[in-house]
Amino acid sequence: MERVPILKIGTTLFVSIQIDLQDESVVQLQEDLADELVATGARGVIIDITAVEIVDSFIGRMLAMIGSISRLFDAETVLVGMRPAVAITLTELGLSLRGVRTALNAEKGLELLNGSA
Amino acid sequence: MDVDSSHRRMAVYLRDHQDKVVGRWSELVVTGLRGRSSPAEMRRELEDLYSLVIRTMSGADEQAASELRAALAELSRSRARNGFTPTETALAVFALKDAVYELVSDTAELLPEYLTFSRMMDDLGLHTFETYAVAREQIIADQAEAMLELSTPVIRLWEGVIAVPLVGTLDSARTQLVMEKLLETLVATGADHAVLDITGVPTVDTEVAQHLLKTVSAARLLGAECIVSGIRPQVAQTIVSLGIEFGDNATKATLADALAYALTRTGQRIEKAGPA
Numbered sequence: 001m002e003r004v005p006i007l008k009i010g011t012t013l014f015v016s017i018q019i020d021l022q023d024e025s026v027v028q029l030q031e032d033l034a035d036e037l038v039a040t041g042a043r044g045v046i047i048d049i050t051a052v053e054i055v056d057s058f059i060g061r062m063l064a065m066i067g068s069i070s071r072l073f074d075a076e077t078v079l080v081g082m083r084p085a086v087a088i089t090l091t092e093l094g095l096s097l098r099g100v101r102t103a104l105n106a107e108k109g110l111e112l113l114n115g116s117a
Numbered sequence: 118m119d120v121d122s123s124h125r126r127m128a129v130y131l132r133d134h135q136d137k138v139v140g141r142w143s144e145l146v147v148t149g150l151r152g153r154s155s156p157a158e159m160r161r162e163l164e165d166l167y168s169l170v171i172r173t174m175s176g177a178d179e180q181a182a183s184e185l186r187a188a189l190a191e192l193s194r195s196r197a198r199n200g201f202t203p204t205e206t207a208l209a210v211f212a213l214k215d216a217v218y219e220l221v222s223d224t225a226e227l228l229p230e231y232l233t234f235s236r237m238m239d240d241l242g243l244h245t246f247e248t249y250a251v252a253r254e255q256i257i258a259d260q261a262e263a264m265l266e267l268s269t270p271v272i273r274l275w276e277g278v279i280a281v282p283l284v285g286t287l288d289s290a291r292t293q294l295v296m297e298k299l300l301e302t303l304v305a306t307g308a309d310h311a312v313l314d315i316t317g318v319p320t321v322d323t324e325v326a327q328h329l330l331k332t333v334s335a336a337r338l339l340g341a342e343c344i345v346s347g348i349r350p351q352v353a354q355t356i357v358s359l360g361i362e363f364g365d366n367a368t369k370a371t372l373a374d375a376l377a378y379a380l381t382r383t384g385q386r387i388e389k390a391g392p393a
Contacts, residue, residue, distance in 0.1 A: 084300030084304060088296060096334040096338070097338060104307055105307070
């Protein structure tokens with residue numbers, strides 16, 4: 001199983017998913033992220049999914065769950081760089097990810113976090 | 118009496134009476150088309166077909182049957198494209214039966230041959246009809262596709278603001294196309310506000326509203342805000358009475374309001390210039 005690295009930049013955790021997402025990798029990412037949030041006290045999480053081409057309902061749900069978990073640690077999650085095809089798939093699956101904020105790219109995601117802080 | 122030999126005898130008869138039959142045939146066809154085709158042109162077309170029919174029936178030429186079918190298919194395709202009715206198209210084949218019958222009925226001795234000939238012409242008539250239907254369906258499919266492409270422009274209104282003016286009825290296929298184009302443009306231009314203008318959508322029912330909501334939430338997933346504008350008074354009443362909720366998505370009465378809203382959200386302002 002491949003692990004997704006979590007980078008800490010200032011008070012933000014940056015996760016860039018560059019692999020084909022498997023169910024276990026996402027579960028692992030969720031656990032790692034929770035640990036990291038506790039350890040660093042980060043106030044924001046940016047998840048970059050520019051490279052993700054395929055999602056299913058499970059992964060969609062896990063992304064929403066990551067958002068909810070982060071909020072428990074008072075950190076805001078921003079999902080950035082979603083591809084149109086992925087957005088259409090998630091909408092058709094009925095997952096609108098209401099609890100997660102979104103931005104067009106990583107730069108705008110950072111602006112969003114800094115603006116709200 | 119076998120079919121082949123009767124076909125051969127009929128072929129001989131048709132060859133002997135070529136001028137008379139073709140003359141009558143083209144006369145019948147031209148009358149049926151009510152002057153939409155010139156007699157000389159029609160006669161040339163029918164003469165080609167006639168010689169193919171004779172070659173097919175004489176049985177000497179194996180290519181002739183498929184050539185005849187191809188020629189008929191081409192004929193019905195061009196008729197379908199030029200807006201002829203099915204009857205007018207099938208007439209080209211069935212009129213030959215009438216023309217030959219008028220001659221044969223005088224002599225009375227070729228009746229069995231005429232029957233096999235008639236069966237063959239029926240087959241060809243059906244073939245004509247089928248090609249005609251296929252050609253018409255192709256035309257309809259092409260037009261539908263052309264309309265889809267025509268009807269979904271994505272416009273850049275301002276820096277960071279794009280708009281999609283929707284005109285006509287929204288169905289699933291169109292919404293899908295609009296959604297894809299809108300999302301691709303959002304990514305390509307880096308715009309973070311999109312206006313969906315429904316001034317040109319005649320009716321909004323629950324299905325259309327659901328399509329709109331889908332587009333809005335897909336745009337949100339990309340990190341863009343979608344504003345629905347151009348809601349007319351009657352449409353607003355329908356939306357409310359159907360119990361459709363646009364939730365926290367902004368809706369505006371006109372495209373101008375939507376643009377103003379988007380500009381405010383992006384921290385831009387339009388001011389009147391001072392006296393020139």
